[in-house]
Amino acid sequence: MAFESVLEWIRLPLQHDTREFRRQLLIISAGRDWCYRQATALIALLNEEHKICVLGNLPDAGDIQRPVRLYRNVLGQEYDIVIYDAFCDFRPNALLALSGTLKGAGSMIILCPPFDDWPRHRSTAPPHFLSFGHILERSRTIASFVTGLKSETHVSIWQENNLKLAPRRTSDNHQYRKDNFANSEQAQVYQAILAAFDTHSRVVTLSAPRGRGKSYLLGLIAQQFLNRGTNVTLVGPLQDSTNSFFAAFSTTTHQYRMLTKRCYEHTGTKARVTWLAPDNPKMLNQTHAMLIIDEAASLPLPVLKALCPKGEKLLLATTTSGYEGSGQGFLTRFIPWLKRRYQIAGFELTAPIRWSDNDFIEPFLNRWLNYESASRELPAPSVETFRIRCLPFSEMDDALLLQTMSLLKIAHYQTTPDDMMRLADSPDSLCITMEQGERLIGAAALSVEGGFKLKEVADGIASGKRRVKGHLGAQALALISADPAIACLNYWRINRVAVVPSLQHKGLGSQLLAHITELARTQNIDAVITSFGATRPLIRFWERNNFGIYRIGHKPDKSSGEKSILMGMSTGRLNHDYITALGCYDAQNGYGASLNGTHSTIINGAQFTHPIAEALHLRRVKQFVAGFRNLEQMGGSGFWIAYRTSVNTRVSPIIADTFLNRLTIPELVKRHRMKGHREFINAIRLELKRVYPDLFSGES
Template identity: 30%
Template sequence: MDLHFKIQDWLKARKNHLCHRQLVVISGAENWSQRLSKEIIAVAEIPEEKLLWVGNRLGSTLNVDCHTYRQHLGTEYNALVYNMYTGLSANALMAFSGTIMAGGIMILICPEFARWPVYPDPLASKRSSYGCEQSLHLSHFTRRLISLIKNDLNTIIITPEEMSGHNAHVPQEDIGRKLNSSTPEQQTLITSILKMSDSHKDRPLVITADRGRGKSSALGLAARELIKKKSKKIIITAPNKRNVEHVFAFAKSSLLTQDSTSTNVPLAFVAPDALLAAPHKADLLFIDEAAAIPASILKALLNKFPRVVMSSTVHGYEGAGRGFELRFKPYLEKNKKGWKAFTLTMPIRWYKNDCLEAFWFHCFMMEDITSCSTDKHITAIPEAVLPIPLDSIIANTEAHNVIEVSRAQLVDDPILLHQTFSLLVNAHYQTSPDDLVRLLDAPEQRLFTYTLNSKVVGVALINEEGGDELSKLSALITRGDRRVNGHLVAQNLALHTANQAFCRMKQWRVVRIAVDKRQRRNNIGSALLNTISESAKNEGVELLTSSFGASENLLNFWTQNIFSPLKLGFKRDAASDEVSMIVGLALSAYASTLVSKLRDQFARELHYYISRYHRMTNTALLTRLLTHCKSEPLTVDEKHQIACFLESKNPFGTFSQVLAKYLLMKLSSVKTSSEIPIGTDLLVASLLQFKPTETLITEFNLSGKKALNKHIRLALIDL
């Protein structure tokens, strides 16, 4: 049968039956594929306003760039065409797939399957580090994507020669369900929110779900009931006003407003920072897209409002949902004992078991993220232990091995890839679909795995940095005139120290370490670092580094594996709510000299900046960092002043300068964190961070100024 007749029959069948959303792949020359896509859109009678075209489009300017996907979230289309010739963005593919309404189609235009893996993707260089572009000759991710497409019976594949695949009909039992209407799950959730409004004080309700499950509509419907039947006042906050448009749409009341300045309306939007900056009163606070709000703000909001409902997307194109799971829920467990969790599973914008969603979930292994809310077995923070020989790590007879795994091995072994990426996804809050593409394609990335009885229980992801290619730009980078893709730590340290050597030196950066929590007491993180260190030395690498959101546990892990703190950032990361830290381990004599100088610089900077830029940084973290800093010895007169203070009842402020110097000297002699006396954090907070007196009294649970002075004196004696 002629190809055009087959296409018409396929589209006619879609009109005559209720079908799931569907992926259509047109593989062939770009112009031919675009013309065929246009024909499909015309035969399907899809109006221009219900079509989104991503990438190049023949004879029309009605197209968008793939990187604008955030602007289209919340909008629905009958059809979406994605031109792969313009470039592949995994985050965009995942996000755009969620904009297609029930019964719609997603068309991918791509080169011939035989040519696609070696096609020079225009976006490939943006996914790799500077200097690695010449190595981009084969896309292992595309190889895998083609295999998934060919093996998915619900995907339509069209080439100049043939057409394959079939429609996926919605089962008869689901046809009667009206889309975009409330589900029994939502009704149960709404009832819980209504009950919460009159009781459950200080017991937050946390809603999690995949996209399309009706979180926003449930909040809107609950708001309408609370306003109409109980005359409640509700404030809703989110990272952006656009995030809550659906909430207001479902609330359906002329009394509602999105004006953050309104105070006399039953439902108002107020930005998170504005909500904390001024007094606001409400019976309930709704926090939508909570995963995208810094944890410090969420904590402050929970303490300010007695009744809080939070919603968060479980998985996402940017990994934000995992940050909420990994970093904020433990806080709730500890500080809000009565908090409740509610998960929405039934889609409302398309039918259950939608084949388009299933395809992309499988492609990017998002099934693991979806189920991870109850998975308590993965950790990104290996237990801090001293490095020990690999053969003594596992005390029993279980077979273990630490090896480097190639990109080709990952693609050719689906089980290995699944186990590896699952660990990365479930252990780190920012792992996204784009990271899967980089894992399989980025030439500068290296992967090491720890297997136990043939199962991957630990992984470490490495980026190669510095070296010959970057050295060509070392002068420009050091002056701050140039910044290139990748080489995060190499460029950072070169600029920070005004030393081109950090660009020229061959180094590896440990991007991530993820360990199965059930194996955390077996020193797997340390074993991975040992193997990485030996491999790096064998390849002439001079420096191992890592950059991460600073926390006490992570600092302990890295320092006990003999990595030195080299730089502490000033700004908090929006997702982790932590300042960044760079640590390093020298692997050559030349690198040791540079690292030694950098450690001295780090000490001087921390002493100088601690009261200026780190007043709100975690005090316990700073205390531990100070144990890695050299300090000046006390003079005879200074020792006398300290002795006089300890014997007197004078306020500590009079002697704060010399007491601070004494504290720094004592901390510099500490060998392990267990040697730090209990009261030392109070000394750091008062003498070095200069926290206000009232803050110190509250933070350390003291009765007043006299008690503060007494505890500072006792803590100094304990030093």
């Protein structure tokens, strides 16, 4: 009887005009086999008449199913019914992406263990983000999500001995179809964007939450340029996510003909619209008359900055929240960069199209998985008006967790719901909160690293033989110093620190850091460290708070475009002066290193004469020759051995070119007539061993 009720509950709204009903959410919660049987039976009866998508590992689901890890493959699609299998993995990114493909009047079904068991179910452990040596006993994210499911009256729940079906609710949407537009807002924004391009703007931005018809609108705008005889280039991170864009061309087939699945031509003007991947050589090797970049916030900043000059007219569109990231970095870092170079016009879509205005699934999932909450303007506090606490995320109540996650999202260029789950669930995470009454005004997320958990693998980490999950700062310092004991010190690594925007630049961030470092001293923490994309303002902020530079990375971060930097302050046994001097030496003399003026206290490479420096350099050179380290991980030790030799004798040409003249790998390969990178690395290792045989007579 329950099965028939559920089947009718799912089927009835889809048999009417889908604009008449809201989307529905059904939780099937019980043992895995029972849940799988119900889902399989529903699919068998609904699959022929409705479009279904499954993310998970259901038996015999066939080609309608994809693994959870491939959730991006559903983008740009629309489904009547979507099913998420939480028994195999719970990924907020995937669940939110799947929900964005569900049409109005459709049903989302989540299969999960019994509510009381789910936060501790074996499907939650070990998660992909778990740090080495730690065990996750309970998922804070899932526990919070279960609270939301139980409290939301519009959620339907089907258990073995109980069925609660929420009443169907009709949609508030009114039918609007005029000239291919789904609503009046879409028509107005369309006209405004074209007017902006026709008047003064070369660059236009369009932002929208998911399901607002953004990509379809981009297709309509592209049509107008093709009508004028202007070629259009569409850029996006995934080819499959362009379906909505090209759907606009299927409504006017007499004007456009499809040359390929991702290329249409106007039958009169012969102008074409073509999709290209961001890394396609054509993107950077030529100029594009009209360049449209969709999901711009999901692209790395360096890619965006390189693409912008390539469009004579440029339209940047992005989803402002969801699985791709919060979009905060796009709004706070990229848009200001864009405004300094171009006159831009910005537009926004707010009204949903794929589902109704009074849809509850979107705000519900955003509240419990994307931690979206309304921000409040706060008065400037005095020293006496706030308190600072240190507590694990697992001990926060739901209200404080929501405020904390909402605030921490703004502290990083791209923050996804999966990132939020990692913060909330990691057993090695702590949070420092700055609270004013019941309101949060500042927060810092910390990772507990190093210590006895790394004792058995410390030798491998320090030599470059081994790398484990997590413990990023502890492993980096051990590798820099080639010292296993460094890995076993106790660290707090600050992942994120944030103050509410209305109270920034009032010294609250510095007060928060001062409290963290003082607390670390009382907790036997040997150092407080942090890493981030290096910019001069950020480095100055941390230096003002007595943090020193421990390491500057060689390669730019893919998302931010900046080189990573590791900074820290000793609060115990870490030899701060030695590590900063070594970091400075490596930054100036390491292969491929470039400071770009970011370090405030440069020392000459030949003057690094710490008592243990020679032993350190010898260890790092030996480990490179043995194949455990790469060139960058050798730091300035290659320069050290070459410089020491050059004082009295002529240095081998390949050693001199690599460590003294600092030629790039392509230059070295060409000069020394080698086939490629691998042959060069083997050659430099053999040459070091040949020139300095006494150094390599023993084991590394």
